[in-house]
Amino acid sequence: MNPKQHADPGPAGPRPVGPPRWAAWLLSRWSHPDAREELQGDMLEMYAWWLQSLGKRAADRKYALTALRLMRPLARPKRATDYSETYSFSPAMIHNYFKIAFRNLLKSKTFSAINVFGLALGMACSLMIMLWIRDERAVDAFHTNKDQLYRIYMREYFSGKVQAVIWTPGPLAEELKKSVPEIEMTTPFSWTNQHTFSVGSKIHKQAANWASSDFFKMFSYKLLQGTAEGALRDRGNIAISRKMAGAFFGTPEAAIGKAIRFDNRKEMTVSAVFEDIGANSTLQFDCLMTWDAYVDDNGWAKDWGSTDPLTFFKLRKDADPAKVQAKMLHLLDKTNRDGGKPYKTQLAMQPFQEYYLNGNIKGDKMDGGRIEYVQLFTFVAVFILLIACINFMNLATARSARRAKEVGVRKVVGAMRSMLAGQFMGEALLIAGLSAVLAVLLVALLLPAFNSLTSKQMALPWSQPSFWGVIVGLLVATGLLAGSYPALFLSSLNPVRILKGALKFDSSSVWVRQGLVVFQFGLSVILIVGMIIIYRQVGFVQSKNLGFDRENLVYFPIEGELFNKFNLLKEQLTQIPGVKQVSHMTATPASNGNGTEGITWPGSDPNDQVRFTPVGIGYDFTKTMNLKMAGGRDFSKEFPTDSSGVLVNETAVKVMGLKEPVGREINWGRSKVRIVGVLKDFHFQSLHNAIRPLIAYLGAREPQGSVVIRIQAGKTPETLDAIERICRKLNPAVPFTYAFTDQEYARQYQSEQIVGKLAGYFAFLAIFISCLGLFGLATFTAEQRTREIGVRKVLGASVAGIVGLLSKDFLKLVLMAIVLASPVAWYIMKQWLQGFAYQIDIEWWMFALAGVVAVLIAVFTISFQSVKAAMMNPVRSLRSE
Template sequence: MLKNYLKIAWRNLRNNKMYSSLNIAGLATGMAVALLIGLWIWDEVSFNTYHRNYNQLAQVMVQATNKTANGNAIFTGSTTSIPMGYELRDKYSGDFKHVSLVSWQAAHIVATGDKQLSQTGMWVEETFPVMFTLKMLTGNAEALKDPSSILLAQSVAKALFNNADPLTQTVRIDNKMEMKVVGVYEDLPYNTTYRDVKLLLPWKRYVNGTEEWIKNSQTQWDNHMCQLYVQLNDHADLNKVSAKIRSVPTPHITFSKEELLLHPMKKWYLYSEFREGKLVGGRISIVWMIGIIGAFVLLLACINFMNLSTARSEKRSREVGVRKTIGSSRRQLVLQFLSESLTMTLLALILSLVMVQLSLPLFNGLSDKLMSIPWGNHVFWLLILTFTFITGLISGSYPAFYLSGFKPVKVLKGTFKAGRFAALPRKVLVIVQFTVSVALIIGTIIIYRQIQYTGNRPVGYTREGLITVDINTPEIAGHYDALRNDLLQTGVVADMANSNSAPTEVFSNNIVEWKGKDPSITVSPGTIAVSHDFGNTVGWQIKEGRDFSRNFPSDTGAFILNESAVKLTGFKSPIGQTIRWLDRDHVIVGVVKDMVMESPYQPVRPTIFHLNPYWARLITIRIKPGINLHDGLAKLEPVFKKYNPGSPFVYKLTDEEYAKKFNDEKRIGNLTTIFAVLAIFISCLGLFGLASFVAEQRTKEIGIRKVLGASVFNVWNMLSMGFVTLVIISCAIAVPLSWYFLHEWLQKYEYRTTISWWIFAMAILGTLLLTLATVTYQSIKAAILNPVNSLKRE
């Protein structure tokens, strides 16, 4: 019986090539989208599962009630102080199996012989590799107890030593430290937090090195300058342990209040947004949005199948009548039509897999992933076949039950008519299709409008022509003035300075106080150490007071505040006021206009700039206006090589770094654009098939109308307006729905665009034009047919 079903199904596919092709193409496109989104969602939800202690690892977060320009708010941050790690290790060993302090990621020069590489590294305590279950290819994961040891990622070890054994080899870090390789670990997968980290350096060397401010930070509870991770004991309850350690900082910080909480690894990536001390979501909203879009695109493909199958019902009515007359039950007919649906779905699956394989490189580039089809995974095939079976049942269920319900007496007498309401379900489904499509078009426009609006936001300094270079070797740090002079002599440099934060980031924040501040409120603005020429280099705008100057030796302890920091303090006349930080009073000498250094979507963080070139970790250089960037960099490189011959010249363009802040929104926009295009394509594919069927069904009517004097335009108008009406209804539904959901989406941005009426008008007009273009071919083809031939047909 099954063989017979499949044989009939194949025969029907061959006899109706156009409709079968439309059905299979639509289904394949929808299934390809669903497969791509399924792979993308799996990559998202499996983020960090590479680490075997995934369910036991957590990051220690710090919460404080911060004073802001708009009142008081609970701030949750990932930056902690070193003493917090020592305290948790010493006094809470019953709750934690391991505790590890970790520095922020930074570029380091690693060299051996004549090979030099710039790689991202971190200073970590010796427990870090064990906690994060790094897969050691050689060596010992716990060997970082030795202050002169280093762990290398496999790719770095390969680049430095080729096939030679890297163990016990010596590498030079930043041209100032000789480190012994004690282990090589497998490069972390792309969907892990520390995928870019290729060097792990010993924490003991970091805190006991030559930097006095790092040494001093070991006893400073208010100096937030590192990260802290813990691994819970096997049977420890995260919520109970989090509550237990909440008040750890209280006895040690007398002029403000801080609390700790544990943020589990399984929530780092998708649930990273805190509001008023509560975890409220994060990237999970993007996962839901893309997943829903994928489901809708697949639904559109299933709707196409239903529409085209039921539209051709009258052509198969005689077949149903004959088969019922000779004894076929309705159950057998349902199975016959479902087998046809499943046959087409299997063919669509094969085509969709080809489409996915061919489009994955492009999709990976758009979504910043490294996904691939797991061909050898049995679970994948089980899910795919189940997904295909369900898709086939959904898309074929309505046609199967509809067609199998025909009355054989009426069909065989020739008196069967589909009825005035027979087309109603098809019309409803077309409306659903175009409602989704129009909503996606409107959403795409709004997303790009938001990116454009925020990209045009005044940033308070001049990004063009700025580059940053890391200071990670003593050759540069010890010859800064000579390097500056030589760079200025090249004729391409307008000015340069050093700082501990790039113009596109705020590296650290610290607790400050002043006379009259409420001691129950924590104030921790961003703090950036700069040299004298920083303001002139980045082009900040002085609002009050003055810039740092070499003519004032006292500026070594002076502060310049941005406008948001002034609002934070409440100073009416900030110049000359003092702020206490790290047990020292600092005088405010200037106020600068707010600079957008972090998220362009959020208010500017209150920031304090202090004159302290000894804390600098990078150089900022401004290329003179009118100088070609490529030519300018060509003249800078020899100067850096002169002072730092053993290191590659590595730089970052401030413009490009700022553009990266829009990456998530751009990816959402790109993906939404693709899915909107595919949704419209699938909808128009179905519309084309329906228009073809309607034109064929009304061939005699068109012939009679033409004999009676109807023009080509009259016939075109008759056939097209029905579809245009459905699309207009779709637009009427899509517009308010789109407005509501997009308005809600924009609320998460403090700095956001408005939803203008022309966006909806453009989406509606574009959809109507596309609809007319789709149905016009079939309409005109039917209109110009010779009425003599039309009326001869039986």
């Protein structure tokens, strides 16, 4: 007897042996629908085996129990048995997935190249921005005690207003250490200036600063020779950099204990040599001298009423910054710094690690600065990567019709949706992997140019595991993001409809693709508008009439013997044929940020406090600068009383409310001065700042001052050579250095220039990658409407008509993107322009220009595919259906 059959005595003959009908019905009715056919087949095979080996009763029992376990919700979704799971994720199957993926890449070389290159561009752009952001955030992060380091700034309250200033009184550092127990160490830090140092016949200019003996104990600058405790212990000590030690002594070891002459007037002893300060430090200097030596040369630094240096301090590890802030808030009250005047000054503190990125003053606090650019380009990196991923999605969707039959056949033969989705995600990760390799190569090639553009010294950190972690994270994130929508979309296709040739897409999938295009072009429009406005603003500040002629205006510092020989210097300089005018000033023509509050006038409010900008000038200063007089006269040697006279600008006259200012006496501290002339307003700071009240006095020359020379156009090289010869003759111990006012002025907007260039490059990349996505969507639409195009051509439609038909829907999306993006772009750029006291107006044509650029590029992209589809032979179009 056949073991699979038993004799049936009934008249119908023998009945085939099978599992219990009720158990089979449960399995067919309540098992997971995606795995139902596979489960039924597997269970029949298992039943046959049980029947042969265990007998009918045991086989029925096992079949029934297994069927009950496979009923939902007892069964695990999309998994039938361990056998199925092993099969789905076996190495052979994964190998097969990759083989199919490579075949698809090679089969559609153009689409594959666009996909890989588009993602690579987005990833490379994001990677370079991340390197730049990493470099920006690394500034000052090397200090061991960075979480305990702070700097002081002051809030000044007057006239119902409050403003923050970063300069502090010289005695403040020592007072903080005495008055606030939580503060371990403090140091004042002077502003950096170029000074002359010499050893024998070797003479060089170096960036010099002064600080207290706590400096090297607070900050982690590496000492090559000497100790942190002894580097700045004595008045005659100087700590120098490796570069400076090499220039004067050959090696750091040879420099220790040697003498070096400072400004040809004082011998200093090298007590320490530190490693050259890198670009990752906010504080930049070539040498440091003791603060006591600075006070010896600048007696005002002992005065609480004078402000100049920065002040840094280090907290104890267990200190509460909020309590320290409360303790130091009114510390200046006991110093009588305000002298009973109707205004007050309070101290505030800022973490030192925020110094570089948050260096701007906004009202009464330190807020903003380079951190705004870091945040901006973080968003740009994310947006460009999103645009690249959207481009991949659109291209993958455009090719869905070609993959649809593959999906349908595989589903019919038993492939589950999870397997299909996994395959398409694997293909996306493969493309992302190829793109990541290409992106790293692009970054390696473009990084030198990027460094030149951003004035950085970045390098790819090949040896750091964190770098490769970022690469892998970027690869996986991009692959999952870019592949998610195509994987879910393709794996959800209905096999019956696909094999019947009725591949249609519902409105939701259409809206998704159109929304992605709008999003892409919206971001591109924002970047284009930003580029236009930044370029216009930078051009505006560089070309704006400053109130003086900055062309052919040269200046160099008054130092060494020039201080005492200035009259002889001026006489000899004026005899040079190419020199038109010579004068001097206590600041520089490109920047003057000094301030004084001790000025009152008849009728001034004693409760009002106005900060004037003082500047000492020489005869012929207004002629040298080409300044205009609004009233009165310039200083003249014909009027000996001008030694007690002053010039003020128009802003000062408005502040003082004087209708007839010329000849009026005003009080400057305890002295009376007389206004002899009014200067038309001119900019003596960058256009980030509004013009402040200016008061100019006659005759002051200081070692920090400048000789200002107007040279004749077209004779610059020979005139500079003649000036250098005279300076070397009169001042042989000091190297001659000079600067052009227009170049120094332009340097103040270096950050804005860099941002403008980067915005331009990023806008180009964004629009380029967006057009790749638009190309994909146009291809997808053309494929979907192949039969319609054939029918229209048979009925007489022209190529132009078909192109217009295919293009109008895309142009609507681009126009929608322009409308939605314009208000966002206006808001972002309006906030950016707030950083300038003088700014351009945001005009309608800027948005129109950005829109026209986007539309023209979109039309070109769409037309390429539309014309190709419109010119296809209609017979081939109809046959393809």
